[in-house]
Amino acid sequence: SLWTKEGIIKSPYARVDVPNYTLYDYVWLNLEKWPERTLTVCARTGRGYTYEQAFNLSNAFAANLRQKFKIRDGDVITVMLPNVPDFPLIMLGVMAAGGVVTTINPIYTAHEIQRQLLMSDSKMIVTLPDKVNVVREAIKIAKLNIPIIVIKTNGDPIPEGTVAFNELSEDIHVDKSCLKKVRRTANDLCFLPYSSGTTGLPKGVELTHRNIIANCQQISDPAINCNEETTATHQDVAMAILPFFHIYGSVVVGFHEMAQGVKLVTLDKFQPEVYLQAIEKFKVNILFLAPPLIILMTQHPMASAKVYQYLDHVINGAAPIVATDAERFLSKVQRKIRFGQGYGLTETAPVVAMSPKTLYDYNAVGHPVANTDIRIVDNDLKNLGPNETGELLVRGPQVMRGYRNNSEANANVLTNDGWFRTGDLATVDDDGIIKICDRLKELIKVKGFQVPPAELEAVLRDHPAVSDAAVIGVPHATKGETPKAFVALKPGFSASPKDLCSFVAERVAAYKRIDDISVLESIPRSAAGKILRKDLKSKYC
Ligand code: AYL
Numbered sequence: 001s002l003w004t005k006e007g008i009i010k011s012p013y014a015r016v017d018v019p020n021y022t023l024y025d026y027v028w029l030n031l032e033k034w035p036e037r038t039l040t041v042c043a044r045t046g047r048g049y050t051y052e053q054a055f056n057l058s059n060a061f062a063a064n065l066r067q068k069f070k071i072r073d074g075d076v077i078t079v080m081l082p083n084v085p086d087f088p089l090i091m092l093g094v095m096a097a098g099g100v101v102t103t104i105n106p107i108y109t110a111h112e113i114q115r116q117l118l119m120s121d122s123k124m125i126v127t128l129p130d131k132v133n134v135v136r137e138a139i140k141i142a143k144l145n146i147p148i149i150v151i152k153t154n155g156d157p158i159p160e161g162t163v164a165f166n167e168l169s170e171d172i173h174v175d176k177s178c179l180k181k182v183r184r185t186a187n188d189l190c191f192l193p194y195s196s197g198t199t200g201l202p203k204g205v206e207l208t209h210r211n212i213i214a215n216c217q218q219i220s221d222p223a224i225n226c227n228e229e230t231t232a233t234h235q236d237v238a239m240a241i242l243p244f245f246h247i248y249g250s251v252v253v254g255f256h257e258m259a260q261g262v263k264l265v266t267l268d269k270f271q272p273e274v275y276l277q278a279i280e281k282f283k284v285n286i287l288f289l290a291p292p293l294i295i296l297m298t299q300h301p302m303a304s305a306k307v308y309q310y311l312d313h314v315i316n317g318a319a320p321i322v323a324t325d326a327e328r329f330l331s332k333v334q335r336k337i338r339f340g341q342g343y344g345l346t347e348t349a350p351v352v353a354m355s356p357k358t359l360y361d362y363n364a365v366g367h368p369v370a371n372t373d374i375r376i377v378d379n380d381l382k383n384l385g386p387n388e389t390g391e392l393l394v395r396g397p398q399v400m401r402g403y404r405n406n407s408e409a410n411a412n413v414l415t416n417d418g419w420f421r422t423g424d425l426a427t428v429d430d431d432g433i434i435k436i437c438d439r440l441k442e443l444i445k446v447k448g449f450q451v452p453p454a455e456l457e458a459v460l461r462d463h464p465a466v467s468d469a470a471v472i473g474v475p476h477a478t479k480g481e482t483p484k485a486f487v488a489l490k491p492g493f494s495a496s497p498k499d500l501c502s503f504v505a506e507r508v509a510a511y512k513r514i515d516d517i518s519v520l521e522s523i524p525r526s527a528a529g530k531i532l533r534k535d536l537k538s539k540y541c
Contacts (some may be wrong), residue, residue, distance in 0.1 A: 003385075011372050028055055031052065035050065039262045044267060044268065045311045060169050062257075078104055079104070080126070082243070083244050117200070125146060238261070240266045276300060279310075294314075315342055326362040351399075369398075390427075444472070459504050469523065483516075486516060486519075487523075
């Protein structure tokens with residue numbers, strides 16, 4: 001049995017070795033086996049790189065970061081890009097320069113960008129030319145003065161005062177020997193994505209080289225891995241449609257697949273027709289998806305068995321899939337392919353559990369990955385048994401070091417005896433199969449993206465007429481969930497729900513917008529001041 005006497009659930013997979021490398025050394029380790037293979041290619045423009053080109057350009061970029069921009073070990077650099085083919089080169093280049101990557105969704109508003117620039121203490125930002133205006137606005141609000149690097153995706157001149165990435169990466173005169181001065185070990189930070197976790201505003205999630213390498217190794221177990229070996233005659237093709245700025249895209253699709261020599265087909269703008277055509281054209285055989293994409297791939301008029309003829313593996317993650325949505329998609333494919341599920345969090349780099357190739361249960365997320373223990377606990381953190389519902393706790397080499405500069409949040413989620421509290425409700429059966437039941441934490445997920453209620457509540461409370469605000473998630477057929485807000489108004493003030501909705505819309509990215517706001521006399525709060533979200537849900541939803 002995978003259950004121990006104490007009520008801990010073990011992984012069924014053989015322990016994996018976590019080599020003492022940096023992430024860039026790990027990704028490039030087998031480079032000489034496939035130098036000419038394509039690393040990335042843009043489905044829209046055909047722009048891309050071979051593995052060897054990517055390695056060389058990425059290191060020249062790294063050397064210039066140290067020489068021209070004085071980047072030093074541990075410095076944080078913000079990457080705010082859609083999935084352009086250069087994205088992996090930039091991440092690995094920053095790391096090779098000793099830096100730490102933090103990523104921002106390119107549709108973020110200046111208000112959202114400036115907060116992360118400040119919190120992460122970013123030394124520079126990499127973005128697209130058409131994002132320079134909003135980035136400059138954010139830099140101004142944050143009272144910073146940091147350089148802006150831009151990716152040239154066409155022949156247009158770049159905005160004045162910015163530096164082109166390709167000038168730094170294609171610089172053949174740069175002296176790469178300066179990279180020998182970089183002192184980074186497996187236990188140093190390399191990635192700082194933002195997550196709100198259980199409660200509150202987004203926090204920097206400190207991930208080390210080891211955290212990410214461990215997770216790449218863990219999901220490469222033959223029972224769950226999607227890949228055949230890259231050889232002279234074979235290369236797997238994965239679609240990189242999930243954003244690299246999110247941990248699912250960067251680690252599961254990016255680093256994990258790159259370490260195995262896979263071709264990544266990138267798409268920088270979501271155009272359903274281009275996306276569906278590319279699946280067939282590039283003979284994509286591996287698809288990492290989230291529920292809204294699976295639904296689109298079922299309903300779109302272009303969706304057909306012909307488009308999906310090369311698929312071998314489709315993996316859902318980041319949010320629960322409705323079983324009938326999975327079945328409808330598979331009936332479009334018309335062949336028996338693998339349909340798996342991954343579960344995890346930004347804080348666990350990200351995968352905690354993944355279904356083995358043999359499991360076809362759309363409500364289950366499989367077993368804990370290698371080197372990973374989990375347990376299901378009650379409110380007092382006492383272990384529960386098979387088929388009982390409780391909070392899922394994780395222990396493993398992929399668990400983050402902690403939230404950046406936030407001992408209070410760390411104390412809430414990291415226990416003294418080495419467990420991480422996910423804030424998710426789950427059950428595990430006698431065979432060690434995990435099912436995620438619900439979210440205990442306040443986090444809302446819209447299309448698989450985090451929408452922290454505290455962030456929207458803070459925006460609403462900035463409105464001159466609002467005295468208090470609460471935001472909860474309500475179920476939505478295609479988005480999974482959508483935020484619903486309640487506000488109390490200051491005496492003598494008035495504001496219509498429509499005005500409040502546009503006030504929020506001006507300040508947050510489109511997927512965080514609220515279109516349902518109710519005005520209440522007061523927001524229900526506990527004696528300690530906590531919003532009683534359950535009461536709001538049961539009374540108004
Ligand atoms: P974050 N089913 C249900 N809920 C899920 C699932 C799933 N398969 N995966 C993630 N969640 C929810 O940080 C859960 O509430 O990372 C969890 O606490 O944006 C929260 O999402 C974490 O949200 C993969 C691919 C994990 C992706 C990921 C997750 C990255 C999402 C494993 O194979």
